[in-house]
Amino acid sequence: MAIEFQDISDTLRTVSISGRMDLVGTDEIATRFAALTASSGRRIVLDLVGVAFLASIGIRAIITNAKALQQRGGRMVIFVGDNQAVYKTLETTGLDSLIPLFSDMAAAQLAVAQ
């Protein structure tokens, strides 16, 4: 389980998660995931391309952090690339109607910056 970030600008950050977002994996990254997405007004592209397995506990963590970010005046979008399994899981839970999903990184960055 790994979580990394890259600041594209003062306000735009990509946060990339890779590995298994199951009960164990989500717990491993929970503290850092919350910390990396907590800044006021920040725009976050959450990159899930490297997620090999996504369970509901992982989706809960994404919702919790996206909601906290929104309450601080920020925004989150999700970049899934061509990760079909993760896309299907997010779509099945209806998360795509709460947080915009993108298969293209440039489009994701453009949308979240607006």
Add this chain to the structure above:
Amino acid sequence: MAVRELPFGPELHIRAVVADVRLASEWLAREAGGVPSEALGRLELCLNEALANVIAHGGDSAAAQSVALQVCVQQDMGEAAVSVTDAGPAFDATSAALKEPAHSLADATPGGLGLLLMRKLSDALAYHRADDKNVLTITVRWA
């Protein structure tokens, strides 16, 4: 409704604890190796969600005994099933009420997504209570 008897094969016993869920995933990958990855992925996700429910809601009675897993792969029928037997309080994942979907991030509350995933991503979900235990059978199919 009659319960169709599946020719279940390999069995695994795990504890109802977070650390053992990955043992279940690894076991499934081993025993259901010939299942197409799309179907196996759905089966693994449903199994994870079923075990997460047992861990979260099974209480002392589920923790006191092992959780038994059995797998049945029928390649010729394009079907694979896993059964999860736990000693927790009666809980029917096939009929438990689903949460109303949230319409915005502000309205979203955590929880309830595991049941939704199991219902939508399995091709059949069956439940019965036997010997004071919950038996949940998750089936996926492929063309």
